[in-house]
Amino acid sequence: MKERICKISTSIIILSSFLLLVGLFCYKSNDFFTSKSMAISTIAPVNSDTAEMTKVIEDIYKDRNSMFITKDITNLPKYYDVSQKLGKWSLEHEVKRLSYFNDWSCQRDMNYVKVESTPKVRKITNTQRGLRLLVDEYYKFQYTYKNDANPTTNIFGVGLTHSMDLIKKDGKWIIYSDWYLDCFEDALKAYSGEIKDLKLNDYNKEKYNLQNCPKILPEPKAVTKGKYDKINAVKYADKYCGIPWASGNLKKYNNKYTNYTGIGGNCTNYVSQSMGDKEGGGLEFDGVWHCTYKKYGGADGTSAWVNADAFKQYLTYSGRGKIIGKGTFKELISPMPDYQCGVIQKLDLGDLICYAKGSDIDHFAMVTGFDSHGYPLVNTHTIDRYRVPWDLGWGDKNIKFYLIHVR
Missing domain, CATH: 3.90.1720 (endopeptidase fold (from Nostoc punctiforme))
Structure with missing residues (x-):
């Protein structure tokens, strides 16, 4: 019985010593990650939620999308941190896209009547600067032909996935960087992202003389199994x-x-x-x-x-x-x-x-x-x-x- 009590006492002493060592280690580890003299610093938590950040992105996109129609890009730079190169590049890319879309539609006598996009924030991560967001963006473009007596509204959609960093400046979230695979990238090679004029030119490219050839679709027919339906x-x-x-x-x-x-x-x-x-x-x-x-x-x-x-x-x-x-x-x-x-x-x-x-x-x-x-x-x-x-x-x-x- 004494031997058993002795073994239990020894076990308690060993366990207490172990817990003490763990406590000291955690204390020193915390010291390491918070010490100002150390090279590695913690990432300061930012209070945010998906609903808040969705609203931030929605507001930015709403103003930007209006520029496809108004052709006025005066407000665009205020949404980007242009004090560093990633913010400048992100802004320049949007300027190129707006310029290309404007030229493309003018060349074809098309007119955007409504452009909207819906962001879906899939993930939010804290960074040393602010936040990193993974965002799906779903565009809906509506356009007509300028010279039609009774214009028909045509609709198309584009889906993009963004990885964007946001920071707070003067109490407002702005874009530090915005990376995404762009389906219009090939066409943007001929464009400069430099803002020379706050109003996009109505027309500065060759105009195509497209004819009006409405498609009359045939009635669907039964298709034999294995053939192309x-x-x-x-x-x-x-x-x-x-x-x-x-x-x-x-x-x-x-x-x-x-x-x-x-x-x-x-x-x-x-x-x-x-x-x-x-x-x-x-x-x-x-x-x-x-x-x-x-x-x-x-x-x-x-x-x-x-x-x-x-x-x-x-x-x-x-x-x-x-x-x-x-x-x-x-x-x-x-x-x-x-x-x-x-x-x-x-x-x-x-x-x-x-x-x-x-x-x-x-x-x-x-x-x-x-x-x-x-x-x-x-x-x-x-x-x-x-x-x-x-x-x-x-x-x-x-x-x-x-x-x-x-x-």
Whole structure:
């Protein structure tokens, strides 16, 4: 019994000593992280919540979006910390985007009547400066044609994901940096972000003499199993376009499939899904173009299913696709016999547009609609687009387009 009491006493002493050491360690550790003489400092907690930061971003976006219409960018710089290079670059990028959108619409006699975007704050992290936010932004653009007697409002959407740092200056949150993959990046190369005039020019680029060619869509027909159902392909492309207000689908993408965004791009995978999924176009798989389904989702596709260049080669050599036009934007909109709006007028719902930078096949999109003048509209992934005018964002002189009719 004495031996047992002795063992218990010894255990209590050892445990007390251990707890004392832990306490001293925690005390010294706290000393280390809070000592002003140390190189490492704590990140000061910032009191914030998702609702507050959502309101901050909404207010910034609301003012910025109004600038697409007013063309007055006077207020834009006040939302950025231009005392350092990341803030300057972020501001310059927005200036480029506004300038490009203005020029693009003026060249086509289009007029933005309403632009809005909805931010969804997915994550907030404290930083040494302030806050880092992961934000999904869902745009809705509305436009008309200037010379129409009774203008029809056309709508398209774009989805972006931002990683932005915010800091507080004079009691207000402003943008320290804003990083995002921009679907208009290619077209912005020709633009300077320098603010030379607080009012965007109404017109300073070559104007295109686009014709008005409203698309008359045929009545849907029954499609044999295994053949390409274009109407269902478009419905699938809309459902999984990644923009909630347009799709009504909060899942964003179809999780039956691997998402290749960030590992080569998801554009071709998305077009292949729209064409081949049973919920979509239902086009029968073959030995070259197919995907392997898995029990818990994340299906992997063959090279022809996911790679833009391989997909183009497959379509043309298999006979499932036919190139009905190729060239620059100006070449494809040039009037020709029976097609006053150019060869672009030959496109039908469910057809494809392939985008090439020089000889490099870079991107695929599916034709999902036509605006009030018959201008083809497309859906894409990697950067989510819903019924976006087919050439918007592709302004580099080195860009060529392939128009592919799917049989």
